[in-house]
Every structure is written in C-alpha cells, then in structure tokens.
C-alpha cells in the first residue's frame with residue numbers, strides 16, 4: 001500500500017514536529033564554557049563520541065528548520081569548526097526531506113578537522129553541492145537563497161570577526177531570506193551578548209543543549225530572534241548533573 005493511503009487513515013501521526021521527542025528537563029541559560037563542559041562530560045563519562053553529539057545536533061536542527069520553513073531552497077554557511085560541522089550534518093537531513101540545499105563553505109573540506117571533517121566528507125559523498133568561498137560568486141548564492149542557515153561560528157569563537165566572515169554576514173543580513181542561526185548568531189559573544197559591527201541578524205536561533213546567558217542581555221534578541229533549544233541527545237542523568 002502506497003504511503004499516500006496511510007495519511008488518509010484517521011489518527012495517522014503525520015511525520016511532523018509533534019512526533020519529535022523533547023527532553024523532559026530544560027537546562028537554564030549557561031556560559032559557553034559550561035556548555036563545552038557538557039560536551040566533555042558526555043564524551044568522557046558517558047562514552048558519547050563527539051560525532052554522535054554533532055549528528056544529534058544536526059538532525060534536531062534540521063527537523064526544526066524544516067518545521068519553521070517547510071519549503072524554499074536553503075543555503076547553509078559553514079565555518080571551519082564544529083559549528084560548520086553542524087551545517088554539513090543539517091544539509092544531509094534537509095536533502096533527505098526533499099529540500100534543495102547548497103553549502104557555502106569558508107574552507108575546503110581537507111582544511112577541516114575532527115567531527116566537522118567527517119560530516120563534510122559524508123556530505124560530499126552524498127553529492128550535496130558545496131561551494132567554497134572565494135571560488136564562487138557568493139553574492140549570487142546569498143541573493144538566490146530563500147533560507148540562510150548560519151553555521152559559521154559558535155561557542156568556539158569570540159568577535160570581532162576575522163577575514164571573510166564579516167563580509168559574508170553582512171551580505172546575508174542584506175538578503176530577503178529567512179535567517180536561522182546555529183547555536184549563536186555569528187558575531188555575538190555568547191556569554192556577554194555583545195555584538196560586533198558585523199553580526200548575523202537571525203529570525204531564529206537554534207541553540208544546542210541550553211540557552212546561552214548572553215541571549216538575555218539587552219538587545220540580544222535583535223540578533224537571536226526566536227530561540228529554540230535543540231537536544232544533542234545526552235542522557236537525562238547528565239542533564240540532571242548540570243541543572244542548577
């Protein structure tokens with residue numbers, strides 16, 4: 001029986017956000033350092049490899065993006081670290097959901113390391129279109145996008161933005177696309193909420209594990225937009241250790 005008949009059956013749970021499980025415990029806002037301790041404890045005490053955390057983060061963020069913007073083409077900006085790794089992961093899950101996805105990477109795949117390099121290689125093998133900054137007309141890509149996802153910098157970076165990051169952020173802000181930031185809007189200090197001259201102005205920020213304390217500072221919401229917390233799949237016992 002084709003799937004089209006399934007959805008006609010009463011009570012059929014459509015494959016939507018409601019079907020996604022949410023942790024029973026929401027963590028209060030934390031500093032970037034405290035968040036990185038969660039990742040460390042998850043890896044060292046709970047034997048969770050970093051790539052598993054990244055896969056959970058990326059899949060959860062992709063589901064949320066697909067819910068917020070059910071259609072339109074998606075341009076994912078990927079930095080050189082694990083924030084970029086999340087972007088490569090998201091690309092695969094959105095493609096799987098039938099979305100048209102393009103990646104604009106700040107570095108070539110062989111310049112990446114660790115979990116980000118793994119996710120980038122998987123995206124390459126999956127045939128996802130990856131354009132590298134400087135080797136493509138990024139303004140054309142940015143102006144053609146319906147949705148722009150900011151996977152440039154997360155908890156591992158502090159403004160002011162170096163190199164081409166500021167130019168890409170300003171071009172993204174000038175576009176008419178819906179803007180979604182991963183973890184922290186690039187250009188914002190996650191602990192203080194301070195923003196440099198170039199800060200990604202997000203309509204939504206999908207932040208991992210817990211909100212960042214900087215999001216509560218004055219005028220931070222101008223750059224975070226609506227904040228959604230995305231689970232990275234760490235055990236409830238770990239969340240309990242970190243909930244004040």
Ligand SMILES: NC(=O)C1=CN([C@@H]2O[C@H](COP(=O)(O)OP(=O)(O)OC[C@H]3O[C@@H](n4cnc5c(N)ncnc54)[C@H](O)[C@@H]3O)[C@@H](O)[C@H]2O)[C@@H](O)CC1
Pocket residue numbers: 039050051053054055057079080081082083084085086152153154155156157158159160161162163165182183184208232
């Ligand atoms: N296992 C984990 O640690 C997980 C981390 N996650 C993601 O990983 C992110 C943290 O990743 P990283 O620690 O690799 O750091 P980021 O990816 O935030 O940034 C680090 C990279 O940015 C560059 N950089 C730093 N400051 C800069 C500046 N001012 N201008 C330009 N470039 C700058 C650094 O050279 C480095 O290449 C989180 O924000 C989250 O998105 C999630 O995947 C959840 C799991």
Ligand SMILES: [K+]
Pocket residue numbers: 083150151152153154181182183184185186
């Ligand atoms: K970001």
